[in-house]
Amino acid sequence: xxxxxxxxxxxxxRAPLARGSVNTRIKSxxxxxxxxxxxxxxxxxxxxxDSSCSGYDGADSEFSIESHSRAPKTEPSVGxxxxxxxxxxxxxxxxxxxxxxxxxxxxxxKEAIEEYEAMRASQASHVSEPAEQQIPxxxxxxxxxxxxxxGKSSIYVDAFNLALDTVLEDEAHLFDDKEKSVFDQWxxxxxxxxxxxxxxxxxxxxxxxxxxxLGYHNDISNVDDATTALLxxxxxxxxxxxxxxxQETVGALQEWSLGQxxxxxxxxxxxxxxxxxxASLLSLDELKALAKDAKFQGRNKADLVKSFCxxxxxxxxxxSFGLRRSSTNDSGSDGSGLRDESPDKQDSNRNTHFLAKxxxxxxxxxxxxxxxxxxxxxxxxxxxxxTEWTEKSLTTIILAKISRRNFPEYIVCRSIxxxxxxxxxxxxxxxxxxxxxxxxxxxxxxxxxxxxFHKVFELFEAVAPRWRQLLKEEQRREDEVYEFGEGAYLRxxxxxxxxxxxxxxxxxxxxxxxxxxxxxxxxTEMLSQRLFHPGRRGSWYQRKALLEERYMWELxxxxxxxxxxxxxxxxxxxxVTTCEAALEDRDCxxxxxxxxxxxxLKLEKRLRIPRRLQHDFGHVKLRQPEEHSIxxxxxxxxxxxxxxxxxxxxxTKTIWLDELGEPGEDGKxxxxxxxxxxxxHYRSQGWKGYHSExxxxxxxxxxxxxxxxxxxxxxxxQTAFQTCPLDLHTDAxxxxxxxxxxxxxxxxxxxxxxxxxxxxxxxxxxRRTCAVGLNWDFEYEDLNELVGCFDGGALAAICKVMxxxxxxxxxxxxxxxxxxxxxxxxGGGRVQGEVMFSEVxxxxxxxxxxxxxxxxxxxxAGVRVALCNAVAKETRTIG
Numbered sequence: 093x094x095x096x097x098x099x100x101x102x103x104x105x106r107a108p109l110a111r112g113s114v115n116t117r118i119k120s121x122x123x124x125x126x127x128x129x130x131x132x133x134x135x136x137x138x139x140x141x142d143s144s145c146s147g148y149d150g151a152d153s154e155f156s157i158e159s160h161s162r163a164p165k166t167e168p169s170v171g172x173x174x175x176x177x178x179x180x181x182x183x184x185x186x187x188x189x190x191x192x193x194x195x196x197x198x199x200x201x202k203e204a205i206e207e208y209e210a211m212r213a214s215q216a217s218h219v220s221e222p223a224e225q226q227i228p229x230x231x232x233x234x235x236x237x238x239x240x241x242x243g244k245s246s247i248y249v250d251a252f253n254l255a256l257d258t259v260l261e262d263e264a265h266l267f268d269d270k271e272k273s274v275f276d277q278w279x280x281x282x283x284x285x286x287x288x289x290x291x292x293x294x295x296x297x298x299x300x301x302x303x304x305x306l307g308y309h310n311d312i313s314n315v316d317d318a319t320t321a322l323l324x325x326x327x328x329x330x331x332x333x334x335x336x337x338x339q340e341t342v343g344a345l346q347e348w349s350l351g352q353x354x355x356x357x358x359x360x361x362x363x364x365x366x367x368x369x370x371a372s373l374l375s376l377d378e379l380k381a382l383a384k385d386a387k388f389q390g391r392n393k394a395d396l397v398k399s400f401c402x403x404x405x406x407x408x409x410x411x412s413f414g415l416r417r418s419s420t421n422d423s424g425s426d427g428s429g430l431r432d433e434s435p436d437k438q439d440s441n442r443n444t445h446f447l448a449k450x451x452x453x454x455x456x457x458x459x460x461x462x463x464x465x466x467x468x469x470x471x472x473x474x475x476x477x478x479t480e481w482t483e484k485s486l487t488t489i490i491l492a493k494i495s496r497r498n499f500p501e502y503i504v505c506r507s508i509x510x511x512x513x514x515x516x517x518x519x520x521x522x523x524x525x526x527x528x529x530x531x532x533x534x535x536x537x538x539x540x541x542x543x544x545f546h547k548v549f550e551l552f553e554a555v556a557p558r559w560r561q562l563l564k565e566e567q568r569r570e571d572e573v574y575e576f577g578e579g580a581y582l583r584x585x586x587x588x589x590x591x592x593x594x595x596x597x598x599x600x601x602x603x604x605x606x607x608x609x610x611x612x613x614x615x616t617e618m619l620s621q622r623l624f625h626p627g628r629r630g631s632w633y634q635r636k637a638l639l640e641e642r643y644m645w646e647l648x649x650x651x652x653x654x655x656x657x658x659x660x661x662x663x664x665x666x667x668v669t670t671c672e673a674a675l676e677d678r679d680c681x682x683x684x685x686x687x688x689x690x691x692x693l694k695l696e697k698r699l700r701i702p703r704r705l706q707h708d709f710g711h712v713k714l715r716q717p718e719e720h721s722i723x724x725x726x727x728x729x730x731x732x733x734x735x736x737x738x739x740x741x742x743x744t745k746t747i748w749l750d751e752l753g754e755p756g757e758d759g760k761x762x763x764x765x766x767x768x769x770x771x772x773h774y775r776s777q778g779w780k781g782y783h784s785e786x787x788x789x790x791x792x793x794x795x796x797x798x799x800x801x802x803x804x805x806x807x808x809x810q811t812a813f814q815t816c817p818l819d820l821h822t823d824a825x826x827x828x829x830x831x832x833x834x835x836x837x838x839x840x841x842x843x844x845x846x847x848x849x850x851x852x853x854x855x856x857x858x859r860r861t862c863a864v865g866l867n868w869d870f871e872y873e874d875l876n877e878l879v880g881c882f883d884g885g886a887l888a889a890i891c892k893v894m895x896x897x898x899x900x901x902x903x904x905x906x907x908x909x910x911x912x913x914x915x916x917x918x919g920g921g922r923v924q925g926e927v928m929f930s931e932v933x934x935x936x937x938x939x940x941x942x943x944x945x946x947x948x949x950x951x952x953a954g955v956r957v958a959l960c961n962a963v964a965k966e967t968r969t970i971g
Contacts, residue, residue, distance in 0.1 A: 156436070193821050194814040195492040196862045248285065251486035252290045255475040256468075262508040268516050270328055270350050271467055277326050281356075284312045289356055292460055293468065300360060300373055300457040306474055319458060328453050345518035347525075348463045356464055358880040360457035373395045374376035374813075435552040470521070474962055477585065477810070477818070479511060484595045492813040498859040502802040506810045507578075523587035528556055531595050544689030545601040552598035553593050562588035564619050570623060578806035580824040583623055591622040599635070602662060608643040612636065622679065627897060629824030630684030633674035637691055640667035651769075661699060668695050678830065682889065683898045686948050717947055717957040720930070722773045725749040726964035727763060746934050748962070750775045763970075766962045767932045774910050774930070779909035780874065786902045788909050788942055790865030792875065792887075796845060798852045798863065800832045821899035828917040833895050841888040845879045865902075881911040886953035893949050896945050904942025906931040906950075906957060928956040935964075 204934060213243040260275065267275075278286070291308060303319055303922075312318050328350070364370050374382065379396040451457075476485060511517040530551055533544045540548070566588060570579050583589055595618055602611035615636045619629065628699050645656070645663040652662050671692040674680045680688075689709045696706045750764040753772035764772075767783040774781060782788055794801070801816060802809075805828050808817035819825045826833060837850070853872045879887070894901050906929035913925035929950055931943060939947070939959075950957045 112691055114126055172896050184302050192862075194816050194818050195488050195811075196813070196815050206628075219513075246287055247487055247490055248284050248290045248294070251490050252286075252293070254490075255469055255486075257960050259471050260476045263511070266470075266511055266514050273328055274350065274354065274464060274467060278356075282318070283357075284314070284318040287311055288315070288318045289322055289460070289672060289689040292357070292458075293465065298459070300364070300459045302454055303456045303458060306416050308440070319357070319456075323359055323458065324731070325353050325355055327353045332885070345515070345522045348466050350463050350467070354464055355461050357458040358461050360451055360454070363459075364447065364451070367401045367446060368397065371401060371446050373454050373457065374450060382449070382453070403795065433577070470517070472564060473521070474511065474517070478808075488810065489813070492811075495864045497813075499860055499862055500798070500802045501816075502809045502817075503804050504809050504812050505806050507805070507807055510582065510807065516587075520585060520590075521586045521592035523555070526551060527590040527594055530594050534597060542605070545605050548601045549598050549605075555594060559588055559591035559595065562586060562591065563623070566623050567621070578828075581805065581807055581819045581822075584819075584822060584824060586624075589624050592618065594619075596625065596628060596632075599632075603635070608639055609647045609649075612639045612644060612647075615639070624821060626679040626827055627681060628689075629677060630674065630680040632685060633670060633677070633680060634687060634691075637667045637670040637674070637688070640664075641691070641695065664695050664699050668699070670690060670696070679827065682893050683897070683945055683949065686952060695965075717931075717951065717959045720958045720960040721963055722770050722960055723767075723963045723965040724773075725751065725966045725968060727968050727970050730969050746962075747969070766934050768932065770932050770962060771908055774908065779910040779912050779928070780877070782871060782874075783908055784869075785907055786905035787865075787867055787906055788870060788875075789880070789890065789894065790902060791867045791870055792849075792879065793891055793898075794863050794866035795837060795849050795852050795875070796840060796891060797833070797895070798856070798866075800829055801863065803829065803832060805829070805963050812914075815862045820864065823897070825898065826896045833892075837888045837892055840891060841884045845882070845884065845886045845887055846876060849876060849879055877913060877925070878909070878927065881913060881927045883954060886927075886950075886955050888951040890949065890955075901946075904946045906941065906943070906946065908932065908960075926956065928958060930958040930960045932960045932962060934962045 140249070142480050220953075229334065239876050256275065260272075264272065281289075288306070288308065295301075302313065306315055306319075308315065331337065363643045364373075371379070376392075376396075383396055383399070511520065530548050533540050533548050537921070566579075566583060566586060573579075574582075595614060599611050599614045599618070602608070602614065615632050618625075619632050619636065642661050644666075645651075645659045648659065648663070650708050653659050671688045674690075675685060689707070692707055693709070706721075725748065727749060731749070747763050748766050748769040750762045750769055750772050752775070753762060753764065753768070756762050765783075771781055771783050801820070805817060810818065817825070839845075853875075856863075857868060908930040910928045910930060911925055931939070931947070933939075947957050
């Protein structure tokens with residue numbers, strides 16, 4: 093196997109690697125198991141559900157679901173979202189693939205691809221041998237030699253084949269003989285046919301493409317020959333035509349079949365049979381021209397297609413009467429020269445006529461064969477360990493390899509025990525399909541209504557028995573098999589991961605249908621397991637306590653008393669127990685603690701528990717953020733907005749004059765954002781600071797948890813070019829490293845942050861190592877001062893929030909981070925100071941939910957937070 097992705101065995105311990113062993117890779121069959129080597133299935137990293145931990149808006153709010161859309165490329169495949177790549181120092185965007193989040197921020201646009209390929213061509217052109225001999229025949233060696241010649245190889249084909257070769261080397265057991273035959277046929281295709289297929293694979297796969305408009309002429313010398321190769325029917329050997337017993341048992345999990353033969357692409361002549369499908373292939377201008385000839389009308393393309401289909405089905409003439417013209421040699425029964433024709437034959441002739449007319453306009457068309465496309469989708473699912481991948485996923489992984497950057501030290505481990513069998517892989521795919529069906533009802537098609545809610549619950553009931561069975565199986569693995577912490581991440585490949593998310597959605601649906609007893613039972617069942625979606629446990633506790641407080645007293649099938657007040661107090665006590673259990677649960681994230689504490693105190697007051705026996709959360713009592721008001725001169729551009737009046741138009745960004753900051757080259761105050769204007773004001777009062785939003789906290793987190801981020805956990809480092817583990821943006825990150833993280837939090841709370849910062853900076857700054865969140869533009873002296881001004885406990889609380897939910901907590905941090913130091917105290921010489929975060933708001937701005945959450949976290953940790961209102965004392969118009 094190549095040095096790009098290799099398998100490795102776990103080290104003797106989980107200690108961070110020593111220097112000098114950068115990206116150590118050891119080939120093996122995967123991590124050893126305690127008893128049986130029972131392998132695992134994982135959920136995709138399209139984990140939009142884990143990106144928002146808060147299922148409630150407040151202590152008494154109704155249960156809610158996240159609104160992230162995960163629109164797929166084609167039904168029923170799930171989770172293919174186009175997205176932009178994040179900068180290393182920015183918060184991750186929703187829907188990014190796990191690979192894209194873990195790789196460095198490299199440019200993947202058209203210009204970057206062309207520059208890369210031109211560089212490869214230039215390198216090859218300086219070699220004296222013929223071009224055919226210059227290019228190594230396999231993908232891996234071509235990547236290693238860094239040679240590329242136009243018309244012989246490309247980054248797209250190389251990346252596509254890299255995924256296929258990697259999967260088939262050690263995970264070929266996931267594919268049957270027919271599928272392996274397809275891969276063999278793929279390898280037999282010429283480069284140009286492969287290039288055309290891969291480029292279409294990255295486009296709208298369900299679409300028909302006009303051959304004459306395909307393009308790619310710079311890479312394909314003869315498009316017709318490439319198309320012909322892809323259209324060639326390929327018959328499976330006789331030994332592969334009869335399905336095996338295993339194929340029959342898993343057939344219900346797979347909606348498609350390769351049949352007795354296959355083609356890589358379909359042709360329009362054989363597969364376009366309906367008028368509606370054919371008419372939709374025409375452009376608006378082409379439809380208008382056809383409408384003029386065929387006498388039908390419409391206001392837009394959709395109307396024209398409907399009118400054309402309606403017209404073609406009602407065409408009158410001799411054929412409409414079931415008659416056709418015969419030749420003089422034919423003799424009808426009545427000698428008239430006409431004979432009866434069946435209506436079915438009439439319709440067929442008419443459709444054939446109009447289909448031929450449309451296909452004459454469009455010319456030959458092709459589309460990817462659905463079964464082969466889904467097979468290659470499966471290959472990418474196994475390679476990326478995710479149902480999320482895009483064109484950038486293919487190109488980024490290679491561009492990251494040649495970026496010549498320095499990466500952290502870690503062991504690359506791509507084990508083969510993710511999917512232990514073909515059946516488990518198909519079951520995982522099917523669970524993704526069921527999850528998508530639920531999301532389609534709740535999120536993709538507007539308000540679901542009562543009928544939609546019932547459909548979601550029916551989908552859950554269909555998978556519930558298998559869900560409960562998988563929960564028991566996984567608990568046994570956790571107890572008897574896993575020993576290196578790999579279970580937390582591997583469980584994301586288990587169908588039960590998707591089923592648990594469906595159960596979470598079903599609980600929401602039951603609440604909306606006011607079926608509170610069933611909702612309560614389902615919440616209790618989800619809380620009884622600790623393996624899947626641990627990041628949601630806080631929201632489940634919140635909702636369970638709410639139901640116990642408000643509804644369960646009258647829904648209890650076995651009430652303790654007929655007196656309503658006695659019954660209510662009984663359930664209040666149960667709600668108190670639920671809140672206490674939540675606050676003690678290590679998997680209940682810190683962001684839920686405030687609401688749980690509020691509910692607990694309210695319940696204790698209702699139960700009239702003596703003051704001395706009530707819980708006291710005074711040490712974490714939230715302070716209200718301070719209110720600051722800063723006046724400045726606002727600048728308005730002299731440009732008309734949508735109403736024709738001068739103003740700022742639709743943009744929410746405002747421009748201000750920086751009177752207190754450094755002047756420009758012309759000696760005049762600079763035009764800056766409202767945040768920079770407020771930052772200058774704070775600096776004039778002795779504060780130092782940055783307008784960084786979450787950037788500086790992510791940098792501090794990377795410094796303080798650098799070794800823990802890159803500690804050995806099986807399967808989370810699958811390439812040598814990652815800036816973070818694949819599970820960082822999931823709820824598997826914290827449980828897999830809970831011991832190490834909690835130990836580090838204690839160190840930070842005890843004032844060791846400065847030492848940790850110094851050690852990492854001394855070791856990594858010169859190399860400018862690519863690590864997630866780590867921005868080397870921040871000066872070490874500033875970071876050290878900031879850490880010195882933080883209370884250790886406050887900094888530990890902030891880091892814990894980020895460790896528990898890194899993906900979501902990167903956003904919502906107040907705009908400005910400020911600190912100021914005082915002379916060292918008399919005892920020990922430690923720098924004394926204070927830290928303040930400031931959220932800048934101009935007119936009409938409102939706090940978002942994530943901003944309120946961070947304000948709660950910071951004030952609860954004892955950190956000063958200010959709401960800074962920017963007020964325009966004067967408004968000036970600029971050109």
